[in-house]
Amino acid sequence: MTTLTMARALNAGLRKAMERDRKVVLFGEDIGRLGGVFRITDGLQKDFGEHRVMDSPLAESGIVGVAVGLAMRGYRPVVEIQFDGFVYPAFDQIVSQVAKMHRRSEGVTAMPIVIRIPFGGGIGAVEHHSESPEAYFAHTAGLRVIAPSDPAAAYITIQQAIACNDPVVYLEPKRRYWDKGEVDETLDASDPRQVLTPWRARVLRRGTDVTLACYGPMVRTCLEAAAASEEASIEVVDLQSLSPLDIDTLAQSVEHTGRLVVVHEASGNVGIGAEVAARISERCFYSLESPVLRVTGYDVPYPPSRLEEHFLPDLDRILDAVDRAMAFS
Amino acid sequence: MRGDRGRSAEAVQLLTPEGERVPHPGYDISLTDAELRDLYRDMVLVRRLDTEATALQRQGELGLWAPCQGQEAAQVGSGLALEPQDFAYPTYRDHGVTWSRGVAPLEMLSMYRGVTNGGWDPNKHQCALPTIVIGNQVLHAVGYAMGVQLDGADSAVIAYFGDGATAEGDVNEGFVFAAHFHAPVVFFCQNNQWAISSTRDRLSDAPLFERAGGFGFPGVQVDGNDVLAVMAVTRAMLDRARAGEGPSFIEAYTYRMGAHTTSDDPTRYRHADELEVWRLRDPIERLKVFLARQGIADRHYFDTVDHEAAGLANLVRDGVRTMPDPPPAALFENVYAEPHVLLDQERRDFLAYEASFADGAHA
Numbered sequence: 001m002t003t004l005t006m007a008r009a010l011n012a013g014l015r016k017a018m019e020r021d022r023k024v025v026l027f028g029e030d031i032g033r034l035g036g037v038f039r040i041t042d043g044l045q046k047d048f049g050e051h052r053v054m055d056s057p058l059a060e061s062g063i064v065g066v067a068v069g070l071a072m073r074g075y076r077p078v079v080e081i082q083f084d085g086f087v088y089p090a091f092d093q094i095v096s097q098v099a100k101m102h103r104r105s106e107g108v109t110a111m112p113i114v115i116r117i118p119f120g121g122g123i124g125a126v127e128h129h130s131e132s133p134e135a136y137f138a139h140t141a142g143l144r145v146i147a148p149s150d151p152a153a154a155y156i157t158i159q160q161a162i163a164c165n166d167p168v169v170y171l172e173p174k175r176r177y178w179d180k181g182e183v184d185e186t187l188d189a190s191d192p193r194q195v196l197t198p199w200r201a202r203v204l205r206r207g208t209d210v211t212l213a214c215y216g217p218m219v220r221t222c223l224e225a226a227a228a229s230e231e232a233s234i235e236v237v238d239l240q241s242l243s244p245l246d247i248d249t250l251a252q253s254v255e256h257t258g259r260l261v262v263v264h265e266a267s268g269n270v271g272i273g274a275e276v277a278a279r280i281s282e283r284c285f286y287s288l289e290s291p292v293l294r295v296t297g298y299d300v301p302y303p304p305s306r307l308e309e310h311f312l313p314d315l316d317r318i319l320d321a322v323d324r325a326m327a328f329s
Numbered sequence: 330m331r332g333d334r335g336r337s338a339e340a341v342q343l344l345t346p347e348g349e350r351v352p353h354p355g356y357d358i359s360l361t362d363a364e365l366r367d368l369y370r371d372m373v374l375v376r377r378l379d380t381e382a383t384a385l386q387r388q389g390e391l392g393l394w395a396p397c398q399g400q401e402a403a404q405v406g407s408g409l410a411l412e413p414q415d416f417a418y419p420t421y422r423d424h425g426v427t428w429s430r431g432v433a434p435l436e437m438l439s440m441y442r443g444v445t446n447g448g449w450d451p452n453k454h455q456c457a458l459p460t461i462v463i464g465n466q467v468l469h470a471v472g473y474a475m476g477v478q479l480d481g482a483d484s485a486v487i488a489y490f491g492d493g494a495t496a497e498g499d500v501n502e503g504f505v506f507a508a509h510f511h512a513p514v515v516f517f518c519q520n521n522q523w524a525i526s527s528t529r530d531r532l533s534d535a536p537l538f539e540r541a542g543g544f545g546f547p548g549v550q551v552d553g554n555d556v557l558a559v560m561a562v563t564r565a566m567l568d569r570a571r572a573g574e575g576p577s578f579i580e581a582y583t584y585r586m587g588a589h590t591t592s593d594d595p596t597r598y599r600h601a602d603e604l605e606v607w608r609l610r611d612p613i614e615r616l617k618v619f620l621a622r623q624g625i626a627d628r629h630y631f632d633t634v635d636h637e638a639a640g641l642a643n644l645v646r647d648g649v650r651t652m653p654d655p656p657p658a659a660l661f662e663n664v665y666a667e668p669h670v671l672l673d674q675e676r677r678d679f680l681a682y683e684a685s686f687a688d689g690a691h692a
Contacts, residue, residue, distance in 0.1 A: 069469040072476075104447040
């Protein structure tokens, strides 16, 4: 075991994937010599060469569109979008091409592309640097969406996302880049000893009264809320895969707690929480002691940084929702 | 009527509209008599296929068709300039290109029939499926060319698009990326004068091929209704790409004789006399005159080709009418390459729902 930040764990995972498969190429703005603005690709160009870690011109649609062509030629491109709010120029390529090519070609042309996007707020940034665009991608058939929450998960799931023959939008919680955790670097994603799969939700804490469903940056916040709660025994489920959602694991949790609060930074309206609430209502109707509640960002544009603490779900807002859920019984 | 403002005096031409072979200082082509006859045959067959497909749409057998009439020389001439190992990225109008890559006529029509969103195996034909979103494919072509470059392979890539697409961001980003990576790609722009109802004049006062210079690679305009010139220029640019000399831009100056698609009504925006001018520049007619005058083909040959074209039309008509719909559960196929818990559940639910009807024939 090594103690790594999530940033270093992602770097180590990318390195493993590149060592295992020479068709894995990295492509993005400033990812080569600079190592990316968050240094996730630090040192990879030096070790793997300019032909495998390519600095791209500054054009997001170009980055993703070129990745489509590389995939058609048999490569496994891993592209970096520098910030969440800069992905929209590439939205057309992602939705119209990346997501639909396999279907259009009737299974002939796979799109094993990973689109890495640092996402979410809490770092005091200017506009377009703190957004949570996951619902756009989760809504699009043909894409998969993963959001890791800690260094160990990041290390393994980035490798699994790269090995996947489907396109994956890989959302990295940027405010957790510097959080540390234990990572077993002797394991690679194909190792039979390694049990983590990105497609299953993870029960990170057991409890009996309320389930908190969360992902990405909110997982740590929810674990802190669960630890701080005096009245309720809280179970924490890290959804991890936002498309497809692992409703089975979450339903099992809700069937024994009877209550569910979904937490995410993204605005609530038509968000991941709405989908989770609908699915759990369908599956767990007779087990529910209270309506499914949501704690989310408000339905406003991401605010200027001096206001972001009021926008982002925090421990108090989560526990307030837990109290409201408990009040139903 | 609009003039030929976008046409350059230096446009490469090897065969005049009157069927006269003329020299050009920069480009030439030497073809055998058999190859010349084949070019004629291919263009006639593509036109017949196109005409038949237009008719089939009118009869309700196809949902839509994007006619290529008038652009046969640009498409067949460039498509046949490719080597087998090259890769083509055609648009939805480039039936002459897909024809040249060996895609079967019914495969070409199946998307317009509505039985698939694709139609052929892109790897088998080294020919991508069209992206209907204008210009998207140009970036794919550049990415593919970068892959060719990484492989050290002796192949070139050709990206097709129209004059309208030159306004798209993706096309211009494609130019930037190709120049930056020195990718072995040929940008082949068919300037057919019309982007639905918008004229090329709306795009720019300068000829389109001149834009290439700003991106740092050569651009050349070719008479797009001259199959010999198109083939000569395309071959030269593909050779250049394979030799590691980077991207280039070809503007084939041509004309869309038909509607944008069968849903369009061009009489609302253009005059009939413009069509008459271009009819005199017809790509097939000028090659026919040349072949006849040179004694390369005679009436018997032309009749044989016409007969073959009639046979192709029959085959297409019968094939389209009897083309089966995909089974309903095909809804769920190939959305993902790997198992997907949500779709697996939806497929099961769908099949159970379908099976719940006693006669099993719910549609």
